[in-house]
Amino acid sequence: MKYSALGKTREGENMRNIWNSLSKAAAPIAAAAILALAAAKPGHADTWNAAVGAQSADKGKQALAFLSNELWIHVGDGIRWTAATDELHTVTFLKTGQIRPPLFAAGNSGPFVGCPNATPDGSSFDGSTCVTSAPLTIGQTYTVHFPTAGNYKLVCLVHLRMTGAVHVLPTLQQLPHDQDFYDRQAVQDKAELLWGAFVLEGLGNAVAEPSSAHGVTAGIADITATGGGSSTASVMRFLGATMVVRVGDTVEWTNRAPAIFHTITFGTEPTNAFPPFPQGLPTDPDGVRHTVISSPNQSVNSGVIGSPNQETVGAPQLSLDFTRFRVTFTSPGTFNYICALHDQIGMKGTVIVHP
Ligand SMILES: [Cu+2]
Numbered sequence: 001m002k003y004s005a006l007g008k009t010r011e012g013e014n015m016r017n018i019w020n021s022l023s024k025a026a027a028p029i030a031a032a033a034i035l036a037l038a039a040a041k042p043g044h045a046d047t048w049n050a051a052v053g054a055q056s057a058d059k060g061k062q063a064l065a066f067l068s069n070e071l072w073i074h075v076g077d078g079i080r081w082t083a084a085t086d087e088l089h090t091v092t093f094l095k096t097g098q099i100r101p102p103l104f105a106a107g108n109s110g111p112f113v114g115c116p117n118a119t120p121d122g123s124s125f126d127g128s129t130c131v132t133s134a135p136l137t138i139g140q141t142y143t144v145h146f147p148t149a150g151n152y153k154l155v156c157l158v159h160l161r162m163t164g165a166v167h168v169l170p171t172l173q174q175l176p177h178d179q180d181f182y183d184r185q186a187v188q189d190k191a192e193l194l195w196g197a198f199v200l201e202g203l204g205n206a207v208a209e210p211s212s213a214h215g216v217t218a219g220i221a222d223i224t225a226t227g228g229g230s231s232t233a234s235v236m237r238f239l240g241a242t243m244v245v246r247v248g249d250t251v252e253w254t255n256r257a258p259a260i261f262h263t264i265t266f267g268t269e270p271t272n273a274f275p276p277f278p279q280g281l282p283t284d285p286d287g288v289r290h291t292v293i294s295s296p297n298q299s300v301n302s303g304v305i306g307s308p309n310q311e312t313v314g315a316p317q318l319s320l321d322f323t324r325f326r327v328t329f330t331s332p333g334t335f336n337y338i339c340a341l342h343d344q345i346g347m348k349g350t351v352i353v354h355p
Contacts, residue, residue: 045076047143048179052136052156053085054190059345060237061201062087063193064221064260066154067186069164070228072175078122078145079166083136086345087236090157091142092132093125103135103157109272114157125152132157154229160259160309163229189231196222196233204239204256214251216240216349218264218305218325218339221257234260236342238349246354250290250328253305261306262347264325265340267299273340276303290326296333301340329353 048071054063062085071079081091094100094115101113112118115130121141125131126148133142135158146152146168154164169175177185204217221234234257243251253264263273270277277299281289291300302325308318329335332355339347 045078045145046074047078047080048073048182050079050081050182051186051190052081052083052089052091053087054194055085055087055345056194056197059086060235060347061194061197062234062236062345063190063197063231064089064156064159064162064234065189065193065231066091066156066162066164066229067189068182068228069154069189069226069231070167071165071182072167072169072177073146074171074173074175075149075168076145076147076171077168078143080141080143081133081136082141083138086138087342088135088137088158089162090133090135090155091144092130092155092157093144093152094130094132094155095127096153098130100155101157107272108274126150127152159232161223161230161232165228193224193231193233196224197235200233201235201237201239204235204237207239207254214243214245214249216243216251216253218253218255219257219260219262219342219347221260223258232258232260236339236345236347238339238347241349242352243349244352244354245329247330247332248328249353250326251351252288253302253325255306255323258307259309261304261341262339263304263341264302264327264337264349265300266293266327266335266337267297269338269340269343270299270301273301274304275301277301284326287320287322288324288326289322290328292328292330293335294330296335300327304341327351 051067054067083089101115104110105113112134115132118134119131122143123131124145124147127150131144136142149168149170152166154166156162200220200222204220207215207217217239219236221232223230223232245251255262265273276289281291284290289302293300305322305325307321307323329351332353335351337349
């Protein structure tokens with residue numbers, strides 16, 4: 001989706017132009033005029049536009065980001081977010097202190113949990129009751145209204161490090177930016193994040209270049225931040241996706257994407273890809289799950305691999321992350337695999353095993 005396609009629904013453009021020109025005048029008369037005009041504003045609300053995520057044409061590079069990720073609006077205004085990726089996102093405002101819910105119930109095989117459930121499109125958020133969209137896919141929109149002044153944190157329940165800020169100012173307060181500014185900023189942020197993913201792809205490929213190590217980079221990402229929140233440039237691809245080895249060789253996958261999970265899944269895709277299949281996959285002394293595949297018909301799922309989240313003061317220490325997975329191939333053949341979480345955006349690979 002092109003950002004220009006998001007368009008504008010600024011009912012208050014004339015009002016704001018008057019306001020902007022008046023606010024540049026220094027005379028007290030102008031100040032009085034501003035107050036008079038502002039007093040006329042109640043009952044009037046703007047709807048701002050923002051995007052959720054951005055992606056490359058092949059969907060392999062994803063900007064996990066609210067674009068823009070920081071907006072200043074007036075009390076009574078709304079923001080309409082438009083999802084721009086095949087990767088799912090939510091638009092979510094949790095209450096301060098609320099425990100972040102999992103995305104799906106029953107260990108990720110059940111329905112969307114929400115806070116609880118999704119709240120209707122057009123819901124209002126004032127900090128007292130949480131508001132969330134369902135997981136949104138490309139082209140879907142979700143609008144939130146803000147009836148109370150305050151500063152609110154925006155999160156995505158799918159991605160751990162995808163946040164933003166909405167500053168809701170009193171009607172008399174001048175806003176720092178207009179919709180055109182946010183549209184330009186969204187285009188620039190998109191370009192920077194997708195360019196970042198392009199650079200990461202090169203980095204991941206350099207490491208995964210077929211060699212005696214038989215290493216595959218199972219996704220790579222970088223988190224960046226603005227004053228409003230954090231965004232992630234992510235390569236949702238296996239780098240070294242076609243690996244050629246010999247019988248008896250071991251291929252090793254490494255997830256280099258912080259707070260983004262992937263699986264390495266051969267054969268039948270399990271209903272719930274989060275736990276490894278078969279259960280009780282053996283583990284090497286260095287803590288890496290390691291299994292043997294002897295037939296292209298064999299079903300094996302790594303379970304999710306990746307780093308769960310940043311270290312957090314006050315939270316229990318987690319065990320060492322599962323960031324790697326190993327498979328030893330004992331028969332020749334062509335072995336196709338997918339990431340069960342991201343195959344719909346093309347995250348797939350092949351291991352060709354020669355005698
Ligand atoms: Cu994945």
